[in-house]
Amino acid sequence: MTQAKEGSRPLQDIPNEVTASRRARFALAVLLTGVPVISAIALFRFDPAAFLYNGDAASHMVKARLLVDSQHPWFDYIGTVWLPLPHILLTPFVAFDSLFFSGLAGVCVGIPCLVGTGLLLYSIVERLTRSSAAAFVGSCIFCLNPNVMYLALTPMTELPMFLLIVLGAYALLRWLQRDGDTWLAVCAVAAATATLCRYEAWLLAGGISLLALLEAFSAWRRADRKRAGSMVLIALLCGSGILLWLFWNQYIYADALQFVPWKYRPGPSDVRNPMYYRQEAVSLTVARALLNLFGPAVLLAFVAGLIWWRRVLTDRRLMLLGAYLALPALFIVLAILSDYVLIDQWWWNWRFLLTAGPFLAAGSGIALAQAFRYVQGRVTRVGLILAMLAMPVVQLTVPSVGVATYEDSAKIFSGLSHFAAKFGARLGSEYKGGRVVLFTGSGLGERIMVSSGIPLRNFHLIPFLGGMDIQGPIRAGDRYVVIGKVRLPDSREVVDYWLARKELMQEFYDIVYEDDNYLLLSSKTSFKK
Numbered sequence: 031m032t033q034a035k036e037g038s039r040p041l042q043d044i045p046n047e048v049t050a051s052r053r054a055r056f057a058l059a060v061l062l063t064g065v066p067v068i069s070a071i072a073l074f075r076f077d078p079a080a081f082l083y084n085g086d087a088a089s090h091m092v093k094a095r096l097l098v099d100s101q102h103p104w105f106d107y108i109g110t111v112w113l114p115l116p117h118i119l120l121t122p123f124v125a126f127d128s129l130f131f132s133g134l135a136g137v138c139v140g141i142p143c144l145v146g147t148g149l150l151l152y153s154i155v156e157r158l159t160r161s162s163a164a165a166f167v168g169s170c171i172f173c174l175n176p177n178v179m180y181l182a183l184t185p186m187t188e189l190p191m192f193l194l195i196v197l198g199a200y201a202l203l204r205w206l207q208r209d210g211d212t213w214l215a216v217c218a219v220a221a222a223t224a225t226l227c228r229y230e231a232w233l234l235a236g237g238i239s240l241l242a243l244l245e246a247f248s249a250w251r252r253a254d255r256k257r258a259g260s261m262v263l264i265a266l267l268c269g270s271g272i273l274l275w276l277f278w279n280q281y282i283y284a285d286a287l288q289f290v291p292w293k294y295r296p297g298p299s300d301v302r303n304p305m306y307y308r309q310e311a312v313s314l315t316v317a318r319a320l321l322n323l324f325g326p327a328v329l330l331a332f333v334a335g336l337i338w339w340r341r342v343l344t345d346r347r348l349m350l351l352g353a354y355l356a357l358p359a360l361f362i363v364l365a366i367l368s369d370y371v372l373i374d375q376w377w378w379n380w381r382f383l384l385t386a387g388p389f390l391a392a393g394s395g396i397a398l399a400q401a402f403r404y405v406q407g408r409v410t411r412v413g414l415i416l417a418m419l420a421m422p423v424v425q426l427t428v429p430s431v432g433v434a435t436y437e438d439s440a441k442i443f444s445g446l447s448h449f450a451a452k453f454g455a456r457l458g459s460e461y462k463g464g465r466v467v468l469f470t471g472s473g474l475g476e477r478i479m480v481s482s483g484i485p486l487r488n489f490h491l492i493p494f495l496g497g498m499d500i501q502g503p504i505r506a507g508d509r510y511v512v513i514g515k516v517r518l519p520d521s522r523e524v525v526d527y528w529l530a531r532k533e534l535m536q537e538f539y540d541i542v543y544e545d546d547n548y549l550l551l552s553s554k555t556s557f558k559k
Contacts (some may be wrong), residue, residue: 050154051156052527054162054165056150058169061146062174066141066183069183070137080440081134081183081184081185083443084443087133087136088473089476090116090136091185091476092486093117093126093449094185095179097117097121098124101487102213106282107419108278110279110288112187114278118154120139120232130298131481131483136184136185136186137183139189139190140189141195143189143190144164145326148387149194150197150200151169151391156400157203157207158203158271164395167394168394169395170419171390171391172470175323175324176427177380177436181384184439190390191387192225194235195358198220198224198354199392201213202238211257216263217341228361230359230361230385232272232361235268235269235271237268238354239265240264242262242268243261243262245257246259249261249559274541300396316363318375319383319421322431323387327418328391329390331398333393333396335396336393338396338400356389358386377434377438377441380435449547450474454477455482456482457510458482464488466484467508467511467516469511469513469521470513471514472520473518474518475514509553510553511553513525513549514547514550538553
């Protein structure tokens, strides 16, 4: 990565370049808004449930809605494991029934995050290369990737994280180019906020904190006490998100590490696949996933851009920008290799590797800018651009390649989640007021909630055995009882208990509906609407 000197260009060209850059940014913003909106309309017409195919998507919607629609709305529903910021961002939108029950609330958050990410990627590549064309293409490589775009249409947590990571990268670049320490503070705020989105960002907070502390030490040695103090404050600011999350878990659960992965880590038995889990080396699966997600042209361009960058870089401090963008991807790869994040060769969890996307897109944009210096022919340049942007066409037209994030989510929805959604619709048609108690396990219970059209304040989800008293639900005033026959880890005990006492329960409840997966009972006690 290198920068052209302002003095090497005629002064009269600078206003023209600024105008061209502004036009390119506007065109990019229109493109990154229009394509996802059109895609959302097409996807909704194809299947209105497509935005919530992924089980986590429905759970994120419910988590956000519970903050405003529950018996006791408050931040207690933030919970643990999942970091809180994406749910807080969703809350203003899930408060509207039409956006919540359709899943469109995710679109309201995802598309603005996608547009912001694209504009920031454009700014990064343009500042490094002085090529608006290369910056435009580099931004499109990531933001028009169908895998990224599908996530932008869902309530998943990746898009807010991408936006904050790239914002931090842009601020870090401005600081490295000596535009003032304020930019490092902006980078720290972005990194701290990203740590409240996903755990991949935690390495960023550590890296920026370390950088700020080194700057503080250097300033202290130069007797610049004011700057040293500012850098220490920036380091503390950068870690504030992690500290806040630790404090929350300690306050609510009396365990600051309640969220740690070894307490909730899924095992190979959780992979519902026609074949056995992971039939190839995990390193090969990672390579296959990266090739599928980004394509060979982008990967080769990234390598070329990295080599060129190292050769011509005059300010070695800019290497820190590459390290910053690489850290989240490094976190994921290490988590995959250590089996804390599980993937397989059938698209499962490949979305985690999209974290490498901003780094790959920036490197590819830099390579393209360098290629433009040696290639003057318009046809050749267009050919290079088309090669870089060809993978989305392949993903959308070749079934064996596919859009991994969509295919993985559709595969998840085709199983137990599909049955839960159908039952939720049936529950909504039978519902005549009162409270519904769910003995289903949290994941499927949340799917039922979203599909039912019933306000969440009328649900009582019980994922574990709370007592052995058959009178409990009756005294609690539950009008409906839903028992999931599928025994999941967090519902097996309570489901076995109530199914074993089905005849006794029928003394107090009538069976309204029953299939192979669910049992719906209605209280014999009269209820007023």
